[in-house]
Amino acid sequence: MAETRELMLARIREAIAVQHGPELPLPRDYERQGSLSAEARVETLLDRLREYDAQIYEASSENVATTVTNLCRQRQVKSLVVPEGFPAEWLPAFGGMIPEGELDRKPLSEIEAVLTTCTVAIAHTGSLVLRHGPGEGTRRLTLLPDLHICIVREEQVVETVPEAFDALREYVTAPITFISGPSATADIEMTRIRGVHGPRYLDVVLVRG
Amino acid sequence: MQITLFITCYNDTLFPETGISVVRLLERLGHEVVFPLAQTCCGQMHYNTGYQQEALPLMRQFVETFRNAETICIPSSSCVAMIRDHYPKMAEASGDAALAEEVAALLPRVFELTELLTDKLGLEDVGAYYPHRVTYHASCHSLRGLQLGDRPLRLLRKVRGIDLVELANIDQCCGFGGTFAVKNGEVSAAMLAEKMRCVENTGAEICTAVDNSCLMHIFGGLHRQRTGIRTVHLAEILASDGSGA
Amino acid sequence: MSIRVGESASAPSFQQAALALLDDTQLRRNVRHATDVITRKRGLVVGEQADWQALRDAGSAIKRHTLRHLDEYLLQFEQAFTAAGGHVHWATDADEANRIIVGLVKQHGGKEVIKIKTMTSDEIGLNPALEAAGIHPHETDLADMIVQLGADKPSHIVVPALHKNRQQVREIFARAMNLPDLGDRPEDLTAAARRYLREKFLKVKIGVSGANFLIAETGGVCIVESEGNGRMCLTLPEVLVAVAGIEKVIPRFADLEVMLQLLPRSATGERMNPYNSIWTGVHEGDGPREFHLVLLDNGRTKVLANPEARETLHCIRCGACLNTCPVYRQTGGHAYGSIYAGPIGAILTPQLHGMQHSQSLPYASSLCGACYEVCPVKINIPEVLVHLRGKIVEEQSANVESVAMKAMAMVFRSPRRFEAAQRLGRIGQWPFISGGWIRNLPGMLGNWTAVRDLKPMPQQSFREWWKQREKSNG
Incomplete structure (x- = not known):
């Protein structure tokens, strides 16, 4: 195996020794910083999430718990898993709640919904970015339940993709998931169909103020 | 202005009326046209088919023939694209530094016909009269190679009497592609069938373009199908002034 | 060495395969519909991205820079990936990669694996290799x-x-999943797939994947997908084995800010695809506890060694060139006889494979340039096609075409010979003229007159007209 490695590296070195033009600086003239107002940034995020078929709810920081309680009731959710480190003041008043630490009570595959925070959200692409830190759960937690409820604070919304990568700079080796709408496919006649293997429903609660 | 014409080998042989029109048009606009008889072919067909070795002497010949020309006019976007996109690389690869220098010096003087009229001569209205329903086919080399944009359309819109109709899917290749039309005849024919449908749907009598190569292919199909639609090089429309000459 | 690109070594020529496919009206309608939808969507999301050309420039430059320092970046990746608990394997060709992967699956006692879409695994023929070892791969x-259930x-x-199309997919699913009452709405079909695979996701202990990007700086891997099957395969199993071409590496984590803008818009016409996973090695308590990555050459270093064509390795597999290609849109992908179809396949397959195979592919293009225009990493595909045609011509022995082309070049080299040939042509064409038109030519040129008429050469060439005019002008 070590031999193969050396052989391949030798071939690569031989190949790249063959004639190159001058080494030019990497052009990075694309847009880094957005130009939208804070309000427009949030509106863009919500619009684009809606286009992906996500359901949007808005709340003040005081009534996040009530908003989540109501939407669980409305969706008739019976079981909801909540990851470690999820803000206590946002926990819904809801009987079917299962803390991540108590998953031995009920297998994750049988739980209907999951409630998490995120690290950053990108207006331009309608994306929520989770680095699976406190409050965001492990990767499987936001995958197996059919409904993902994600809390996004207004100030977490950036406009551009490069701005999101700036925000992730401290977490470059963390497991990171970009979520842009519910699971979907365009494999049949190139038409986007919601809901294949991941959560078929994505509810976003935007917290203002 | 003295303008030196590179007619291209296939226009010379198969479409003399295009060359005659270019001469009439430029002379009508008050310019002197020069035609060096030493010219033959730019080497495009050989180059694109894989015979790059054979294309090299043809490039040398072109450079030789046109080295002293001030302004070169070529009524074929694909030949201009060949010269502009491939000559510098070919010259460099040949290892002949003097040749590379000459090519570099020659390129700014090479103009496709509509480039010459709009960019160099600053014209849109060339005083043409052409009372027909016409649709414009944008050849791939004019569209993506030379990026002619709306230059041909700007010229056509100023033609008196013309009824210019838009061609659907204008950015789709007609399926000519030089030797592609022979090597992959069936696929080329399928692409042609689609282009013909679009041309027929315009209701035009005439389909025009800046390349006779595409037009030969499109007309070949239109004629076989007995559609009655003709193809005419843009130069011929611009040269018409109603005098019937 | 056994470099393999799927089953392309035994595939018929493009011309032969295309001929049959052009008669399949259903297939042509499906391909046309799908490519129309996707090119329209792409046009919208690319059109709204004001800095698209700047992103393309950056994407192309990142790839060019990486290839130039490929050894360094691979070593950096290997070190970081290993430090994060992963295991790197190196494979020079398809057989070697398959041996490694089959070995790893067997070592963990696996009888089946769940697979994320990976073209690289199709390239090396991983599924047949797994099956031969008694391991069932679930796509x-x-x-x-x-494709798998339809044996396609x-x-x-x-x-x-x-x-x-949806009706055909319904037929395949109904038969393979034994669901006689299955509907043919896309929703019905996705729901059937969800039910069919859910149990596999929860049960199978080994996942196999490809990779969209390998990050040298962090040892990270990025996988771009839509359905969530990817996330299932890379987080639920105990062991994950990924296979990736050596060209998949990018220098920095932040380079993804370019790639993740270019790829989704180009591939599916979306601002962002539903899921991107980026992770580094093994994460305690989250995901597989063992992660293997196979770095594959399989002809790539040969491509890299050719300065005229190495940009082929910039490819991020978005498929935009296929969707826009007027040739692909007529024939669909099977005509290319390779798992890499369309314009990128026409340059990649023959280069990976050696020019003796897939010789017809560089000619399967009208050189219209649409592929170059849409390529997010600016691969000049027409130019590489022409370069490959040159190599084919160089290596071939004399034939009708080469003799004719050389003779024509001879003619063009002298204006006198050119004029003589024009005169000769006018005489030579008369047996083929009927009713004022050429309707039936012999040999290869018969492909022209099969569907097109040809106007005979006019009696006077342009240069003859010119000379006559000069003379009469005195």
């Missing part, structure tokens, strides 16, 4: 499932079942 991407071949690098 989990919807399109891959359609992929026809597109992003949407491998693009040539099938």
Whole structure:
């Protein structure tokens, strides 16, 4: 195996020794910083999430718990898993709640919904970015339940993709998931169909103020 | 202005009326046209088919023939694209530094016909009269190679009497592609069938373009199908002034 | 060495394969519909991205820079990936990669694996290798499932079942999943796939994947997908084995800010695809506890060694060139006889494979340039096609075409010979003229007159007209 490695590296070195033009600086003239107002940034995020078929709810920081309680009731959710480190003041008043630490009570595959925070959200692409830190759960937690409820604070919304990568700079080796709408496919006649293997429903609660 | 014409080998042989029109048009606009008889072919067909070795002497010949020309006019976007996109690389690869220098010096003087009229001569209205329903086919080399944009359309819109109709899917290749039309005849024919449908749907009598190569292919199909639609090089429309000459 | 690109070594020529496919009206309609939809969507999301050309420039430059320092970046990746608990394997060709992967699966006692869509695994023929070792691979991407359950071949690098419509997919699923009452709405079909695979996702202990990007700086891997099958395969199993071409590495984590803007818009016409996973090695308590990555050469270093064509390795497998290609849109992907179809396949397959195979592919293009225009990393595909044609001509022995081309070049080299040939042509064409037109030419040129008439050469060439005018002008 070590031999193969050396052989391949030798071939690569031989190949790249063959004639190159001058080494030019990497052009990075694309847009880094957005130009939208804070309000427009949030509106863009919500619009684009809606286009992906996500359901949007808005709340003040005081009534996040009530908003989540109501939407669980409305969706008739019976079981909801909540990851470690999820803000206590946002926990819904809801009987079917299962803390991540108590998953031995009920297998994750049988739980209907999951409630998490995120690290950053990108207006331009309608994306929520989770680095699976406190409050965001492990990767499987936001995958197996059919409904993902994600809390996004207004100030977490950036406009551009490069701005999101700036925000992730401290977490470059963390497991990171970009979520842009519910699971979907365009494999049949190139038409986007919601809901294949991941959560078929994505509810976003935007917290203002 | 003295303008030196590179007619291209296939226009010379198969479409003399295009060359005659270019001469009439430029002379009508008050310019002197020069035609060096030493010219033959730019080497495009050989180059694109894989015979790059054979294309090299043809490039040398072109450079030789046109080295002293001030302004070169070529009524074929694909030949201009060949010269502009491939000559510098070919010259460099040949290892002949003097040749590379000459090519570099020659390129700014090479103009496709509509480039010459709009960019160099600053014209849109060339005083043409052409009372027909016409649709414009944008050849791939004019569209993506030379990026002619709306230059041909700007010229056509100023033609008196013309009824210019838009061609659907204008950015789709007609399926000519030089030797592609022979090597992959069936696929080329399928692409042609689609282009013909679009041309027929315009209701035009005439389909025009800046390349006779595409037009030969499109007309070949239109004629076989007995559609009655003709193809005419843009130069011929611009040269018409109603005098019937 | 056994470099393999799927089954392309035994595939018929493009011309032969295309001939049969052009008669399949259903397939042509499906391909046309799908490519129309996707090119329209792409046009919208690319059109709204004001800095698109700047992103393309950056993407192309990142790739060019990486290839130039490929040894360094691979070593940096290997070190970081290993430090994060992963195991790197190196494979010079398809057989070696398959041996490593089959060995790893056997070592963990696996009888089946769940797979994320990976073209690289199709390239090396991993599924047949697994099956030969008694291991059942479950394709989990919807399109891959359609292909696998229908015993079909992929026809597109992003949407491998693009040539099938909903009714045909329904037939395949109904039979394979034993669901006689299955409906044919896309929703019915995705729901069936969800039910069919859910249990596999929860049960199978080994996942197999490809990779969209390998990050040298962090040892990270990035996988871009839509359905969530990817996330299932890379987080639920105990062991994950990924296979990736050596060209998949990018220098920095932040380079993804370019790639993740270019890829989704180009591939599926979306601002962002539903899921991107980026992770580094093994994460305690989250995901597989063992992660192997196979770095594959399989002809890539040969491509890298050719300065005229190494940009082929910039490819991020978005499929935009297929969707826009007027040739692909007529024939679909199977005509290319390779799992890499369309314009990128026409340059990649023959280069990986050696020019003796897939000789017809560089000619399967009208050089219209649409592929170059849409390529997010600016691969000048027409130029590489022409370069490869040159290599084919160089290596071939004399034939009718080469003799004719050389003779014509001889003629063009002298204006006198050119004039003589024009005169000769006018005489030579008369046996083929009927009713004022040429309607039937012999040999290869018969391909022209099969559907097109040809106007005979006029009696006077332009240069003759010119000379006559000069003379009369005195």
